[in-house]
Amino acid sequence: TLLVVAQAALLWLTRQHEVNRRQEDADAAAAAAVAAVRQRLTTTTHQLQGMLWNEPDALTWERGAEYQLRDRPELLRLELRDEGMRVTRLRESPFHPGAFRSIPRSAMDADTQLACASARRRNAPAFSRTYFVPLAEGMGLEVVDLCVPRPPGSEAGAIVATIALS
Numbered sequence: 001t002l003l004v005v006a007q008a009a010l011l012w013l014t015r016q017h018e019v020n021r022r023q024e025d026a027d028a029a030a031a032a033a034v035a036a037v038r039q040r041l042t043t044t045t046h047q048l049q050g051m052l053w054n055e056p057d058a059l060t061w062e063r064g065a066e067y068q069l070r071d072r073p074e075l076l077r078l079e080l081r082d083e084g085m086r087v088t089r090l091r092e093s094p095f096h097p098g099a100f101r102s103i104p105r106s107a108m109d110a111d112t113q114l115a116c117a118s119a120r121r122r123n124a125p126a127f128s129r130t131y132f133v134p135l136a137e138g139m140g141l142e143v144v145d146l147c148v149p150r151p152p153g154s155e156a157g158a159i160v161a162t163i164a165l166s
Helices: 002-053 058-071 110-122
Strands: 075-081 087-092 131-134 140-149 158-164
Touching: 002 058, 002 140, 002 158, 058 075, 058 087, 110 140, 110 158
Parallel strands: none
Antiparallel strands: 075 087, 075 158, 131 140, 140 158
């Protein structure tokens, strides 16, 4: 009976060790995924800040926006906004055409306005809360807006990037 108890304890310890190893592997994979997403968002933020740095003319902004949208498929749309947060220029992703066809972008602007107000106050990029953008045939995307304010000393305004999370 002592041998049976010892074998049962050994089996239980082996099982616990395997479970702990799997959990550690899952935790490491999740941490790596978080680091990759954080790095991608940081790079996107820096590139958008670079687009604003020299107060680009319309053609330069259009080219920069086109490059960003082609280079980063997670970007749905880029908007250049003035000091009143009105859209003055916009480009939509070639990978997600018509993402705002079901519900106009202007109807989903409340959280973006809050993010841009926060970005202006802190003079640093800010994210909106996530929201759902319905697509055709009952599908949709969860997205977040990134508001990047113009640098100090330039005219007021911002770039708003709509980023797909799914």
